[in-house]
Amino acid sequence: QSVLTQPPSASGTPGQRVTISCSGSSSSFGSNYVYWYQQLPGTAPKLLIYRNNQRPSGVPDRFSGSKSGTSASLAISGLRSEDEADYYCAAWDDSLSGPVFGGGTKLTVL
């Protein structure tokens, strides 16, 4: 069972906006940043969002992140077929002295 809780699945049609939630504990989310990773089928994870809402170079601005208290969310606007992937939230956990990941959300583009 993951320390961070995500819905196992999400879906949307092309052009739609979808959001994926992630909830944690005070030891993980309390004062720590949230990160999001995208894992396309058969590939390694890729950093998508860092420090709650920052995008690495090359990540489209269709992807956005937010955090409030012990919850965070990833929003994808203008959904495209190539966005079909697994999405993971992550945060540093002070009690573990290590990072924790959410269980992942499989996004299907209908």
Add this chain to the structure above:
Amino acid sequence: EVQLVESGGGLVKPGGSLRLSCAASGFTFSRYAMIWVRQAPGKGLEWVSSISSNSAYIYYAASVKGRFTNSRDNAKNSMYLQMNSLRADDTAVYYCARDGVGATALFDIWGQGTMVTVSS
């Protein structure tokens, strides 16, 4: 090109050992902490171990503590994961990743992964 390449995976019997390697190129390896993350078939990501840039700090997940040893050789731009007393539930793809900042979950460079299968 900034790159991480894992090697050393394979099939091993329960109770056996395996040593994974992670070779870095295209960046100053000695400046960065590194981590191992694994993913069991059809499952999510699980942090395994972190090592600081100078090996002064090494942390392990409870599930592998006492069985796995993380180490690095900055002169060889490489990180290693010695896995002993392997169990069926250690079966996973093992990824190494660069820790972009330290004490965060910012892992900005990932290897392609190496598969470890523990089975009799």
